[in-house]
Amino acid sequence: ETGVTQSPTHLIKTRGQQVTLRCSSQSGHNTVSWYQQALGQGPQFIFQYYREEENGRGNFPPRFSGLQFPNYSSELNVNALELDDSALYLCASSFYPRGGNTIYFGEGSWLTVV
Amino acid sequence: KQEVTQIPAALSVPEGENLVLNCSFTDSAIYNLQWFRQDPGKGLTSLLLIQSSQREQTSGRLNASLDKSSGRSTLYIAASQPGDSATYLCAVRDGQNFVFGPGTRLSVLP
Numbered sequence: 675e676t677g678v679t680q681s682p683t684h685l686i687k688t689r690g691q692q693v694t695l696r697c698s699s700q701s702g703h704n705t706v707s708w709y710q711q712a713l714g715q716g717p718q719f720i721f722q723y724y725r726e727e728e729n730g731r732g733n734f735p736p737r738f739s740g741l742q743f744p745n746y747s748s749e750l751n752v753n754a755l756e757l758d759d760s761a762l763y764l765c766a767s768s769f770y771p772r773g774g775n776t777i778y779f780g781e782g783s784w785l786t787v788v
Numbered sequence: 789k790q791e792v793t794q795i796p797a798a799l800s801v802p803e804g805e806n807l808v809l810n811c812s813f814t815d816s817a818i819y820n821l822q823w824f825r826q827d828p829g830k831g832l833t834s835l836l837l838i839q840s841s842q843r844e845q846t847s848g849r850l851n852a853s854l855d856k857s858s859g860r861s862t863l864y865i866a867a868s869q870p871g872d873s874a875t876y877l878c879a880v881r882d883g884q885n886f887v888f889g890p891g892t893r894l895s896v897l898p
Contacts, residue, residue: 707884707885709886709888714890715890715891716792716877716879716888716889716890716891717832717877717879717886717888718888719885719886719887722884722885729884730883730884730885732885764831764832766832770884776822776834776837777822777834777881777886778834779824779831779832779833779834780831781830781831782830782831784829
């Protein structure tokens with residue numbers, strides 16, 4: 675068990691709706707990153723938050739946004755959901771700026787857009 | 789742009805065999821490389837982390853090597869067991885995030 679918890683574990687949304695996914699980081703970790711994993715593919719980096727600010731972003735449109743709170747927990751928000759947003763969303767925590775440290779993933783949130 | 793590939797995409801072996809999974813990356817300027825295991829419908833579990841200055845790491849029946857100059861890493865699994873059946877992903881950290889390969893789906897048959 676990694677100590678990274680995500681909620682909800684599964685949810686179904688309709689195209690055009692908005693969704694919020696939540697993540698609680700491992701104790702002592704100050705950095706949270708989010709990844710999207712489509713079926714049969716490796717995870718793709720969405721963005722990373724450090725000290726409550728976004729400090730890195732992958733190739734995802736602005737309708738993907740996030741927040742990091744003072745206790746290092748985080749939210750991923752997706753607006754105007756599209757069918758292709760159906761995926762496993764993984765939250766990961768680590769300690770920055772020690773780039774050599776390992777990263778710990780949660781169990782993920784399965785999002786289905788219909 | 790960093791790209792990570794993994795060969796083979798899928799592998800099926802009888803129990804007890806030793807096996808090698810391969811990972812290649814295009815940009816050798818990495819901080820570290822990490823191997824993960826993913827069970828169906830689950831999150832990622834870290835198996836081994838190799839820093840850029842290291843050549844290999846071992847944990848139990850697992851051994852991972854890193855050749856940064858050639859952009860390659862291998863994961864060696866000794867005496868495979870049915871419980872090793874999962875998808876194995878390698879990921880390189882070349883900045884603030886990890887870049888993942890597509891994974892190798894391993895089935896170990898009893």
